Amino acid sequence: MNPPRRYEDQRTPAASAQHASFSTTASVKDCKALVYKSHGDPAQVVQLESMALPAVGDSSVLVKMLAAPINPSDINMVQGTYAILPDLPAVGGNEGVGVVTEVGSQVTSLKVGDWVIPRDAGLGTWRTAAVFSEKALTPVPSDIPLLSAATLGVNPCTAFRMLSDFEALRPGDSVIQNAANSGVGQAVIQIAAARGIHTINVVRDRPDFQQLSDRLQELGASHVIKEETLRKPEMKELFKKVPRPRLALNGVGGKSATELLRHLQSTGTMVTYGGMAKQPVTVPVSALIFKDVKVRGFWVTQWKRDHAHDEGALRDMLAQLCALIREGKLSPPACTELGLQDHAKALASAMQPFASSKQVLVM
Ligand SMILES: NC(=O)c1ccc[n+]([C@@H]2O[C@H](COP(=O)([O-])OP(=O)(O)OC[C@H]3O[C@@H](n4cnc5c(N)ncnc54)[C@H](OP(=O)(O)O)[C@@H]3O)[C@@H](O)[C@H]2O)c1
Structure with a gap:
């Protein structure tokens, strides 16, 4: 296995300012993640745990997660009532944005510093970092607001x-x-x-x-x-x-x-x-x-799965949505930002009626 290419902070000044505390040049060995080992009430069964990260393989990338929302489908997955359920134990979260900090030697579609979102459901985005297959991710421009990127894919x-x-x-x-x-x-x-x-x-x-x-x-x-x-x-x-x-x-x-x-x-x-x-x-x-x-x-x-071999369709849609974001015509919903350690509060709030604000975990 060839040595992976590492991340030197290449983000735009605006992006860096949003996450000024983030800088790394050393490979990350573990992460913190919101894990559930059984289905049930999310505020009860989801726990914050430390997890070891695997080495970055030839076709994989290390991603530092930046922000991930709590959507109704995430809640239903933890409750065990959603149409697709990951094997347990599982990391919660289907949506979010991260920055690529290391790439394997065979990776061609992503580079260090790219912002990425999940390509499919079930990735487990409520964590500080992860090693993902290159194929599991889609790059998104890093000149849009962080909360727009974190809530763009669904x-x-x-x-x-x-x-x-x-x-x-x-x-x-x-x-x-x-x-x-x-x-x-x-x-x-x-x-x-x-x-x-x-x-x-x-x-x-x-x-x-x-x-x-x-x-x-x-x-x-x-x-x-x-x-x-x-x-x-x-x-x-x-x-x-x-x-x-x-x-x-x-x-x-x-x-x-x-x-x-x-x-x-x-x-x-x-x-x-x-x-x-x-x-x-x-x-x-x-x-x-x-x-x-x-x-x-x-x-x-299902739409994304049906278009898995039609890169252009997804890229074109994301480009049109990002253009609207840049023109000020598409803003994210009102969001309440919380850290991973506040998961019980965030999950309980996400299930409240008349909330009018999406809970977003910011790492
Ligand atoms: N099929 C797909 O591909 C797809 C993609 C994205 C989302 N979704 C689904 O779309 C729905 C909305 O997702 P979201 O992320 O946009 O939600 P969200 O921002 O969390 O908002 C939840 C919405 O549901 C309403 N609501 C909650 N309980 C209700 C009830 N008992 N009766 C009527 N309205 C109720 C809320 O209204 P109040 O303010 O009145 O509480 C609010 O408008 C979810 O079911 C989600 O799973 C499906």
């Missing part, structure tokens, strides 16, 4: 694909979505606004509804309404201002999804990507017979 990609792949939307068209204040929802609002597409954004009622509505409208939301408004005559008034949606995006399920379907244009599509209410989607018979609506699903992990 929610904005999901929003981008759902707005691109199901209906041929044109400027002036409209999209309706529930969980509009979620990470996915905020990305939908911003990407749609950048494309001239109206969004009708449904959120659960809360004491600070007006504040939330103002914040989503600042992001570009055309209309923000409460779940109960979906069943009220004011919807008729709303559809005098915007066309009925050709696309509905459902991250909730249950009654909320049924209500979205009621407002869809004939032959429109509802895409289900999440089930936060943990209730099945009921499709009214009339929506199928008289409107011929299409009921579809989307999973960004």
